[in-house]
Amino acid sequence: MLWDCAPTSSVIAGGLALGAGLALGIPAGAPLRRLGGSLLGLAGLILLLVQGASAQLEGAGDLARVSPAAGAWCLLLVLMLLMADALSQLRPGPRARAGLLALLLAALAGLLWSGVLSDLSVMQEFASRKAAFRTAALRHVALAFGSLGAAALIGFPLGILCHRNASLRGATLPVLSFLQTIPSLAMFGIMIPILGWIAATYPAAQALGIAGIGFAPAFLALVLYSLLPVVANTVTGLAATPPAAIEAARGMGMTGMQRLWKVELPLAMPVILAGLRIVLVQNIGLAVIAGLIGGGGFGSFVFQGLNQTATDLILLGALPTVVMALVAAIVMDILVDLTRRIPERQP
Amino acid sequence: MIEIDKITKLYGSTCAVDAVSLTAETGTITAIVGTSGSGKTTLLRMINRLVEPSSGEVRINGEPTHAVKPHLLRRRIGYAIQGHGLFPHHTVARNIGAVPELLGWPREKIAARVDELLELFGMEPAEFRERLPLELSGGQQQRVGVARALASRPDLLLMDEPFGALDPIIRTRAQEDLRAIQRKLGSTIMLVTHDMDEAIRLGDRIAVMDGGELVQYGPPEEIVAQPATSFVADMVGDAERPMRLLSLIPVSALLEPGTAEGAPLPAEATLREALSACLWTGREAIPVETEGTPAGRVTLAAIRARAERHA
Numbered sequence: 001m002l003w004d005c006a007p008t009s010s011v012i013a014g015g016l017a018l019g020a021g022l023a024l025g026i027p028a029g030a031p032l033r034r035l036g037g038s039l040l041g042l043a044g045l046i047l048l049l050v051q052g053a054s055a056q057l058e059g060a061g062d063l064a065r066v067s068p069a070a071g072a073w074c075l076l077l078v079l080m081l082l083m084a085d086a087l088s089q090l091r092p093g094p095r096a097r098a099g100l101l102a103l104l105l106a107a108l109a110g111l112l113w114s115g116v117l118s119d120l121s122v123m124q125e126f127a128s129r130k131a132a133f134r135t136a137a138l139r140h141v142a143l144a145f146g147s148l149g150a151a152a153l154i155g156f157p158l159g160i161l162c163h164r165n166a167s168l169r170g171a172t173l174p175v176l177s178f179l180q181t182i183p184s185l186a187m188f189g190i191m192i193p194i195l196g197w198i199a200a201t202y203p204a205a206q207a208l209g210i211a212g213i214g215f216a217p218a219f220l221a222l223v224l225y226s227l228l229p230v231v232a233n234t235v236t237g238l239a240a241t242p243p244a245a246i247e248a249a250r251g252m253g254m255t256g257m258q259r260l261w262k263v264e265l266p267l268a269m270p271v272i273l274a275g276l277r278i279v280l281v282q283n284i285g286l287a288v289i290a291g292l293i294g295g296g297g298f299g300s301f302v303f304q305g306l307n308q309t310a311t312d313l314i315l316l317g318a319l320p321t322v323v324m325a326l327v328a329a330i331v332m333d334i335l336v337d338l339t340r341r342i343p344e345r346q347p
Numbered sequence: 348m349i350e351i352d353k354i355t356k357l358y359g360s361t362c363a364v365d366a367v368s369l370t371a372e373t374g375t376i377t378a379i380v381g382t383s384g385s386g387k388t389t390l391l392r393m394i395n396r397l398v399e400p401s402s403g404e405v406r407i408n409g410e411p412t413h414a415v416k417p418h419l420l421r422r423r424i425g426y427a428i429q430g431h432g433l434f435p436h437h438t439v440a441r442n443i444g445a446v447p448e449l450l451g452w453p454r455e456k457i458a459a460r461v462d463e464l465l466e467l468f469g470m471e472p473a474e475f476r477e478r479l480p481l482e483l484s485g486g487q488q489q490r491v492g493v494a495r496a497l498a499s500r501p502d503l504l505l506m507d508e509p510f511g512a513l514d515p516i517i518r519t520r521a522q523e524d525l526r527a528i529q530r531k532l533g534s535t536i537m538l539v540t541h542d543m544d545e546a547i548r549l550g551d552r553i554a555v556m557d558g559g560e561l562v563q564y565g566p567p568e569e570i571v572a573q574p575a576t577s578f579v580a581d582m583v584g585d586a587e588r589p590m591r592l593l594s595l596i597p598v599s600a601l602l603e604p605g606t607a608e609g610a611p612l613p614a615e616a617t618l619r620e621a622l623s624a625c626l627w628t629g630r631e632a633i634p635v636e637t638e639g640t641p642a643g644r645v646t647l648a649a650i651r652a653r654a655e656r657h658a
Contacts, residue, residue, distance in 0.1 A: 242432075242435065244428060244430045244431065244432035245432050245433070245434050247428055247432055248428060248431075248432030248433070248434075248492075249432075249434075250397060250421075251395060251397060251426030251428065251505075252426055252445055252449065252496075253418045253420070253422035253423075255418050258449070262434075263434055266436050267435065267436055
């Protein structure tokens with residue numbers, strides 16, 4: 001019960017904050033009030049979590065674990081939704097959004113570093129796996145961002161060539177669309193025999209670290225998934241350049257390369273970055289599945305947890321993945337806005 | 348001097364432009380008029396080699412255009428198109444400075460040239476330099492488009508329906524501005540239009556194109572008074588002919604001593620305006636003044652006699 005989960009004073013304070021936050025936040029109309037309400041509610045929820053966890057563990061022995069139940073997670077979800085809605089109504093500019101994001105991340109980091117949440121079971125799982133967590137985090141970043149980089153390296157030139165050459169476009173895009181339709185589990189599965197065969201046949205490939213399981217097949221699968229959004233958005237962005245601007249660029253004596261660099265690419269940049277945003281968020285999520293074929297990353301915790309029906313271990317893998325994907329999406333949105341050199345407003 | 352020498356463009360077996368030859372003097376405006384599909388735009392685009400001619404050649408000041416790489420040729424020829432074609436992501440200053448930038452002019456020289464052109468086109472440099480094309484009105488965008496085409500002081504300015512996207516009032520104003528600027532700079536301009544009024548208003552000489560052929564090439568008076576084919580006559584319009592002819596002659600040509608009642612006209616006004624004033628106010632004569640002082644009058648009878656003479 002709520003009233004005996006923590007010392008009475010904390011329950012009253014936290015409960016009041018939570019109630020007031022919801023009361024302020026739920027009625028629609030004033031986004032600032034809603035934002036304030038969600039922040040107040042979050043503060044109350046965190047207070048209850050912190051105070052409750054230590055109170056519950058008091059005298060309960062070393063092996064006891066406390067974790068938030070469905071009610072706490074639901075409240076967290078509702079409050080986050082309120083905050084997101086309020087922010088989307090307030091429409092802060094790209095710089096304001098970057099500041100807000102930094103502020104939220106700093107608050108989250110402060111909360112985690114301060115140790116007030118260390119009584120929660122997820123944090124105890126973390127404490128016992130610090131080294132493994134660090135390795136997994138680095139591997140996850142390497143998988144998601146590395147595959148993005150590789151896809152961009154292949155996809156941009158391919159997209160530009162497809163834009164210039166209709167028959168290449170007709171051949172390339174369907175193949176990439178087909179790759180996109182392969183279910184992710186199957187894609188990771190297919191990589192095992194293919195790369196396994198390559199490694200077995202060419203010792204040089206094996207020396208480079210290519211094997212049927214591990215980092216290489218996971219990385220390759222992610223790159224293949226990333227190609228369609230990168231190429232398709234590059235083609236779409238380049239195709240949207242105003243024809244009169246192209247005609248003028250040709251007529252004033254720009255070479256093909258000058259036209260590409262000075263006119264077409266800058267105008268296509270927001271659409272191209274929107275493609276990279278899709279890829280990045282998609283890959284951060286898909287990289288979890290890489291855990292299944294020994295690719296490492298947060299997925300290894302998720303699959304370990306699934307095998308042992310250890311919910312806390314699953315959360316240890318899932319929560320950082322969600323945070324990473326959200327942060328990546330927000331940062332990429334900010335970049336898209338910053339590269340949009342043509343104001344959307346009309347004169 | 349621009350010499351177009353038996354230039355032809357074939358698309359498969361259809362002939363878009365058929366052995367057209369014409370010569371335009373330096374410092375004049377040549378208006379190429381025709382209906383859509385007459386080959387007028389193809390003819391224009393062959394001059395800066397946006398379209399490669401199938402045969403024939405173009406010489407600019409004696410130098411054949413095929414002797415130069417196309418992109419280098421185009422940097423020497425201004426090009427202004429319908430819908431201006433400004434780069435939406437560049438400021439007005441960068442748009443105007445685009446060709447000088449390609450030519451590698453130093454930064455200060457480009458900035459000075461941009462300000463000079465903005466002033467020439469009646470746009471305050473400090474106010475407009477840093478604006479984006481979207482933040483300008485249609486007329487301003489069009490002026491920036493022409494300013495950009497003039498930025499590197501090209502030997503020749505090609506214009507493809509440059510005023511096509513403007514509404515009638517702004518278009519008339521833009522045509523007058525272009526004429527004034529062309530006189531001031533002494534530019535050589537070749538302009539494509541489907542509008543005979545525009546051709547008569549702007550052209551020192553008019554080239555009428557029909558079905559890929561040049562059917563008549565001459566000064567506006569000649570096109571109006573002696574159309575070479577029925578197509579040219581149609582383009583001029585039978586009912587419009589006297590008015591078009593009168594619109595080419597200033598009142599000073601029929602100025603006679605004497606006085607008349609009512610509001611005066613300036614000496615630069617055309618006979619068309621004088622006729623209009625006579626009809627509308629029921630007068631037999633209109634007083635004419637030069638720079639505010641009475642200079643004489645022009646009579647309805649004289650205008651009528653002039654129109655009857657045709658040429």
